Amino acid sequence: GQQLNQSPQSMFIQEGEDVSMNCTSSSIFNTWLWYKQDPGEGPVLLIALYKAGELTSNGRLTAQFGITRKDSFLNISASIPSDVGIYFCAGTLSGTYKYIFGTGTRLKVLA
């Protein structure tokens, strides 16, 4: 199935550092969602974006809907050990309510 490209694929960071990850596509998307998934659990919704250029925060998390509508970014500030997990982006193409998911960014935080 089709999936979005996420970068980086994985990252190790020190506690307290800021984290950036992105999601890119060759197609224009109408909606972007960011999720975090822990092992053996379902994804948990973090942030939803609906307009090009939109910047939305949820606590230490900030996400942006790219101007070209082909990408989105997620930043985590002052990371803590519980930020460990897999982060997925997901988006919908114009005219559909089917969500396409990214390949995931695996985050590990070193205390």
Place this chain on the structure above:
Amino acid sequence: DTGVSQNPRHKITKRGQNVTFRCDPISEHNRLYWYRQTLGQGPEFLTYFQNEAQLEKSRLLSDRFSAERPKGSFSTLEIQRTEQGDSAMYLCASSLLTSGGEQYFGPGTRLTVT
């Protein structure tokens, strides 16, 4: 509101057997989605319902797979004549028609076909 629930959480079955999973969405959520997720991958769309109508199905949903949402509330996903390649996490999600698209997932059903 207790969120999206899925049953069972784990299922081990022998190849060739039929299995059925249940999803109870967040109450009043009109849309219900099924996804499959294999190790190291993101969720892959299988199908979605708006109320009781099944509006879209992925090519991943072979003729051995069938999903229903008979009264527009809970949904079932059945896999007939299971194969080892069906081993995966099956995720259900729901959203409200008017919410703009925020989709909430259940904990998933882990299927292992031996």
